[in-house]
Each structure stands twice: as structure tokens, then as C-alpha cells.
Amino acid sequence: MVHLIDRRLQGKNKSAINRERFMRRYKGQIKEAVARAVKGRSITDIENGEKISIPVKDINEPVFGHAHGGIWENVHPGNKEYAKGDQIERPQGGRGGAGKGKAGNSEETGEDDFAFELSREEFLNVFFDDLELPNLVKTQLTAVPEFKNQRAGYNVSGTPSNIHVLRSLRGALGRRIAVGGTPRKRLKEAEDELLVLLQETGEDDPRVIELRLEIHHLRARILAIPFIDPFDLRYSNRIKVPKPASQAVMFCIMDVSGSMDESRKDMAKRFFILLYLFLTRAYEKIEVVFIRHHTSATEVDEQDFFHSRESGGTVVSSALHLLKKIIQERYPSNDWNAYVAQASDGDNWDSDSTTCHDLLVNSIMPLVQYYAYIEITDGPPQNLWEEYAQIPAAHPNFAMQKIESPADIYPVFRELFKKQLK
Amino acid sequence: MKTLPALPEPDNPHRLPEQSEWTFELIEQAHEEVRRVAQKFGLDTYPNQLEIISAEQMMDAYASVGMPVSYHHWSFGKHFMATEKSYKRGQMGLAYEIVINSSPCIAYLMEENSLMMQTLVIAHAAYGHNSFFKGNYLFRTWTDAEAIVDYMVFARKYIGQCEQRYGIEEVELLLDSCHALQHYGVDRYKRPAKLSLEKEYARQKEREQYLQSQVNDLWRTLPRREEEAHEEASHRFPEEPQENLLYFIEKYAPLLEPWQREIVRIVRKISQYFYPQRQTQVMNEGWATFWHYTILNQLYEEGIVGNGFMMEFLQSHTNVVYQPPVTSPYYNGINPYALGFAMMRDIRRICEEPTAEDRAWFPDIAGSDWLKTLDFAMRNFKDESFIAQFLSPKLIRDFHFFSVLDDDRNDNLHVSAIHDDSGYQHVREQLAAQYNLGNREPNIQVWSVNTHGDRTLTLRHTQFQRRPLNQNTEEVLKHVARLWSFDVHMETVNSEGTVLHTMECKAEKRRHAKK
Secondary structure, three states, X not given: OOEEEEOOOOOOOOOHHHHHHHHHHOHHHHHHHHHHHHHHOOHHHHHOOEEEEEOHHHHOOOOOOEOOOOEEEEEEOOOOOOOOOOEEEOOOOOOOOOOOOHHHOEOOOOOOOEXXXXXXXXXXXXXXXXXXXXXXXXHHHHOOOEEXXXXXXXXXXXXXXXXXXXXXXXXXXXXXXXXXXXXXXHHXXXXXXXXXXXXXXXXXXXXXXXXXXXXHHXXXXXXXXXXXXXXXXXXXXXXXXXXXXXXXEEEEEEEOOOOOOHHHHHHHHHHHHHHHHHHHOOOOEEEEEEEEEOOOEEEEOHHHHHHOOOOOOOXXXXXXXXXXXXXXXXXXXXXXXXXXXXXXXXXXOHHHHHHHHHHHHHHHHHHOOEEEEEEEOOOOOOHHHHHHOOHHHHOOOEEEEEEOOHHHHHHHHHHHOEOOOO | OOOOOOOOOXXXXXXXXXXXXXXXXXXXXXXXXXXXXXXXXXXXXXXXXXXXXXXXXXXXXHHXXXXXXXXXXXXXXXXXXXXXXXXXXXXXXXXXXXXXXXXXXXXXXXXXXXXXXXXXXXXXXXXXXXXXXXXXXXXXXXXXXXXXXXXXXXXXXXXXXXXXXXXXHHHHHHHHHHHHOHHHOOOOOOOOOOXXXXXXXXXXXXXXXXXXHHHHHHOOOOOOOHHHHXXXXXXXXXXXXXXXXXXXXHHHOOOOOHHHHHHXXXXXXXXXXXXXXXXXXXXXXHHHHHHHHHHHXXXXXXXXXXXXXXXXXXXXXXXXXXXXXXXXXXXOOOOHHHHHHHHHHHHHHXXXXXXXXXXXXXXXXXXXXXXXXXXXXHHHOOHHHHHHHHOOHHHHHXXXXXXXXXXXXXXXXXXXXXXXXXXXXXXXXXXXXXXXXXXXXXXXXXXXXXXXXXXXXXXXXXXXXXXXXXXXXXXXXXXXXXXXXXXXEEEEEOOOOOEEEEEEEOOOOOOOOOO
């Protein structure tokens, strides 16, 4: 008698907790590896997981053992050429050579780093660890779920206005056929029989009388089947489906004046992609709008945004005007969470910076969840910075940081999007 | 080597269908046939429990040393991730089977296996390993198959409670340290009491109090009268060197709290449970492989399984028992399956068709009843003595074994013996010694404790063949110091007992003052 047990459905993911403990223990190293990955490779690849390796020395569980040295005598299989007394040159460093077998518990064999894959999910978790979408809480609290009505087949009860005529009549027809089937069949038989009988005998025949009576009854019965019955009624069924309010639009505004060289654009790009990744975690649907500007602003696609060569002087307010227009026309605030990231080297026409300030404070800040300004420059702050610096006091959802080198992107991003104290 | 009969197979009504998909009915049918044949050969087993599991569950089981339940620890996660990585990349097949020395004996069948593989695993694990667990003297002496699963459940619960009470990190650090010493948590010579959950429960409380009172007594801090103290100072502690480091710590570490002693004990008990497995790898795998091979061949002869089944079987069997030669890039030491299987088959051959050489080398067993002889060999040996007793010149020749002496005082390696008349004895002794855990692992024992001064613990490493300790040593000493809570020294002595050098490890300041 054997016990055969199917365990497949139970205990899945039993190791999850151990895996999680492992990750927690090596959080430091994992975070470093993730940060390295962000710096070291094209940022669009971040969508994928990441191979993490941790030096074996950090992760080894040490135990007492022998090292090489002293006297070892080991037996190996597969001798082809040696005879007793032969001398063999000692293999240098390598393993597996005669004389230094694994069986000897020698711990000196070289080991590769302990490498494992973080899934995309795990990678992003580390990546965004302790970051939180600014004002996300607010949106979620205020997001009294919006419902949309959706058809969901038919129901047997409902309000008269929802009666579905076709379905109801189809049901009635079916019912009439079903209920009337037997008497109608019998009626036909009775009528045929009566016809035959009448040719042979007269009206007085008891059988004829009987038949006539039956036919009368049957007709009455068929007529009594209601044309439509409450039972037949079908109502259109409409249900309320919560409408995901979680949609966001992300504006990327970039200064493409002559001073924004390739490396600065690249830094801006990394920042934007970081923002995009960040938003994808909170929102089901994200639209991205690219606005580039020099003296005038245009909405472009991503390709143009980063690669178009057109360039000129700088009027930042042109981009803000366009931003405002696009939000008002296409992204009404009650449906969309708008995020803006503006990257610039901060060089602007003097008189324009005040215009920017006014535009932001008066029209744009009320429309957006968060506005992040990054100034990509290694020099002193420019006049735009000075103007913007006055905004955060009144608008906590405005943030600004300086990026000097690619190494700053991630820290600055974290700074901008760090968990806010509530 | 016996060749398979190429005759048309007899029409057997119990024949298993030629299909690779398994069903529960087919597994039961296959099991029934295997059981019947195994019984015919006299294999005595614990009751069997076969469990179908998924690949992921197999990796789980693999990571927690095959235990169906275990406490949580990051290192199991590490093993899981390592296994998962190589498995997903196709770098390794999973173990086909895991079997647990318990009663009932639990054997895992992976759902991905074909019907042939399931039959093979049943023969290998549920009858091979199982009968080994039940029969071999080491397992009989050291483990209680009835109790282990319950004990693991107890351990998991207890450690879980400790985590809740004292924090995951605190427990994790303690477990790290215990794991570092787990190979030194066994009694090698003394037979311990078998595991029994009820007794463990019953005595747990009692033990806590008792142990603590022992410790308190040892570390009495009240001032003593001069002469009394003087008298005791000359009194060594421990009186004899202690090989079981974890036991010593559990018993005498000055500052461990009762729950910490209990966890030390848990790791020690589990380590003790696995100790026989570490000493009987070649025999255990050899025995199980021999029996799956023998049983499946028997099924083939009876016509229970067909040609296709047998071809598939032989392919996996051959892979399992392949021994790459030392010159191969895949060489990674001796394959215990290959050596064990070859030796079991060889013993049968010596019994059934002995040559003059066999009669000279094995006068007692040449021509004897092979079943009885094999059974005797399985019951009464461990790898070391098994090889010393049964490795025949023929196998030494078949494997082309040779022995290489590596003395760091010489410039070259030296071939000390090969597979010829003058070498057989030497090769056999060397190979046997290679499986002696006592030689493989450094001999480290508790040497002394400064009971009246700074409480320093001194360990003593007695060198074997002048072999130095590995680079981990310092790290392990830190773990010892964490458990001991005071400084730890390690003396390395040569075979004459002269101290060659000493390592010191200062105890970390306790992170938490006592509450």
C-alpha cells in the first residue's frame, strides 16, 4: 500500500520567504548593483530585470576547512600514461589537475561571484525603494471611484424603461410555442377526425358531439395562452464599472537652445525616462507629451525631442504657454494627473523669467500634480533658477534640483520624488 | 555485463503502456510492480509515501536540504536562487528525486518526469534509499526516522516564535553562527540519544532551567575563598578536549539566553541527523542505483516494461553513472553514483562469477549468496570502511585509478600507486581514507576555557598531514566568538602536540546590553 499524494497545488512559492530574506540581507549590495546598472547602460533597458552579482566572499557561509598545503594524496580515475614513481609538474593555480582534487575539500578553488537575476518587478522595487509619488495619496483619496455604465447582458428584473422589447418578445414566442404545442397538435388531430366523421355520419353522432366539445375546449385553451407574460420580460442589464482614474500625463519640457549640448540632453533624457518608469508603477495609463523649445515651443514626438537639430535662442515662457494650452485642451484636471518635468540649462532672457514665474504660479501649478524643474549646469544658478526658487514656498508640489553630472541624476531624482512627510 | 535479451517480449497482462505521460493510475501500477520485485529481492523498507511535486517545489526542497519543512533562513533563499538560475538556463537538470530518511519514507516525484522516470525514481528512492536508511547501522544508530519530520515542524515553530519575540535579525545572526559550526555539532564517537519530539517537548522547559543552572554554576561570580579558588584553578576545564563545539557552546557559553541555547541545540540536532548521510554517500547512492538498475531489468525480463522504456531508462542510467576521467574538463572528483554502483555490481559479480583473483582477495565472499553478501555490506559499513573492504583490483583497473602524492615540500607531484599488482592495496587504502570525514575536515576541538579569568575559549586544531586551515577560519572564529561572547583563540598544533601558531578573535561588544 503506497500513499500517493499530489502536492503540486500546495506550498508553491515556499522559498519566497527565504528568497525575500536573502534580498533583505543583501539589500545594500543589491541597491548598489541597481545603481550601477542605471549609470552604466542605456536607460531604456531598465524595463528589464537586472543581473546582480554579489562577491562570493560576501555571501559565503564560512566553515572550517583545509586549504592547500601540507601533504595531500588523492586517488583519481582515468589514468592513461602514468606509472608508479612518475613525477608530474605541479599544475599552477588551476583546478581539476591531478593532485588537487575536489574530494580533498580544498577550499581554494576559484569561484565566480554569486550571480542571480532580479525580475523586472524586483528590480524596480529596489530602484524605487522608499520613493513615493508626490501627492499620490491625495489623488487616491479624492478618487471617489468614478463609475461608468456598462451593458452586461439581460436581466429578469428592472425598470420599465429598460425593457428590452426584442428579447422579451422572443421569450414570449418561445413560451407560446412551448406551452401551446400539445393542445395545438391535439386540436389538429381532432379537427381531422371530425372532418372524416362528418362525411360518414351526421351531426348527431355522439362521437361528433364529443369531438366538437373537445375542439371547443382546445381552442379556448390555446386562446388562453397569454401573448406576453411578465415571465417573458427581459430588461437590459447595466452595471456600474469603476472607471480607473489612474491615468496620468507626463510632460517633458526641454530647452534645446544652443547651450544644451548632447551630454546635457542625454542627462535630461535619463531623467525623463526615470520619471516615466516611476509613473508606470502608479498609473495604468500614461501619456507622454514632449515639448521642446528655443525661442518658440513645439510639441514633437520622442524622436524629434531628443534628436532634432533645430536650435536657437531661449524663451522659456513659450513652452509654458504651450503646456498650459495642451493641458486645458486635452487633459482636464479631473480626469488626468499631470506631471511636468522641465530640463534646462537655466539660461533665459532676463525679462522672460518673470513671465515664467507668473505663468507657473497663476495658471499651471493648480493644474498639475507635480512640477519638477531640473537645471543641468555646472555653473552658478541662472536667472530662471532665481525666479523659480520663489515658487516652492507657496506650492509644495513644485521642486527643483541641479544636475551637474550623470552621477547626480539618480540622487536628484530620488530627492525630488522622495517620500514626503505627511 | 549482462546483455538484454533481444527476444520478443512475453505478453504480460500487467505490462506498462509505452507512453511517456504518467497518470496516477499508472504510477500506482508501476509502484506495485516495483514493490513486488523489490520484495522478491528482500529489500526491507519503511512504508512509502510518494509525493508529486512541481519543478519549483523541487527547487524549494533542494534548497532546504531536502526537508519538507524547515525554518526560514536567508541561506536557503540563496540556494534556491542559485538552483533556479542554473535550472532556468538549462545548465543543470534538477535532481530527479529527493528522498527523506523518515518513516514513512517520503519520495518526491517531479511532475515533469516521464512515466519511465517516475518508475526509476520509485525504484531508486522508495526502495533503494529507503531500504538503506532502514538497514544501515549508521542510520539505525543515529537517526530516528519516525521523529524527524515532527522535529522539523517543532524547529520551525520554535524559531518562528523566537523571531517574533527577539526580532528576525537577532535570530538570523545566531543561526548564521550555528550554521558555520554545524559540521562541528556532531558526536562522532559517542552515540547520542535519538531524536524524539515528545521527549524534546517534555524536557524543553526542564532543560532550559537545568542548563542555565549548570552555566550559572560554572560562571559563579561570587568571590571565593583563596584556597578554594586556588584549588580549582589547577582544575582544567573541560577536562577532556571536546569535539562537539555546538554542544559545548549550548552547554557552557556564559551569556546565551535559554532560547538561544535551544536554537543552538536545534541546529546541532539537525546536523547530527544528516551526519550519517555525509558518511555514506557512495554506499547510499551506489545501493539505490544498483537497485533501480536491477529492479528495472527484472521488470524488463518479465515483460512489464518494453523496449522503448528500457532504452530511455538506460540513457538516463548511463548519464548518472558516468565517471569522467581526470583529464576531462568535466572532471570534478569521483562520482559517488559511478563508484558506488560499480562496487555493488562488482560484489554481486564476485559472488556469482568469481575469478581466481577474487578468490584470493575476497575468500569470504567469492561464490557466496550475492543477496546476503550485499545486504551485509549495506548494513555494516560506511564509505570509508566499505571501500577498504570491498574495492576490488578489477574495479581499480576498470576505473584506471591512480594515486597522486602532493607534498608541498617537493617540487613535483608524485604518482604513488597505479592500477597494478603493487598498487591495488595502496590505492584502496588511499581512496578509503579520502572518504574519512575525520581526514577531510580539520580536527578542531575545544581545548580549554579560562574559567576564572577573562573567559577566553581556546580551540585546538591538530594538523593532519601538515594541512593548513582555509581562509574562512577567521570568519568562523568570529562566529564562535559571537556565540561564546568572549575572546576565542585557536591554536594550531602539529602531530607532536607543539603549538605552531595561534589565532585570536576578540569578541564583539554585545550589541544589546542585557535587558
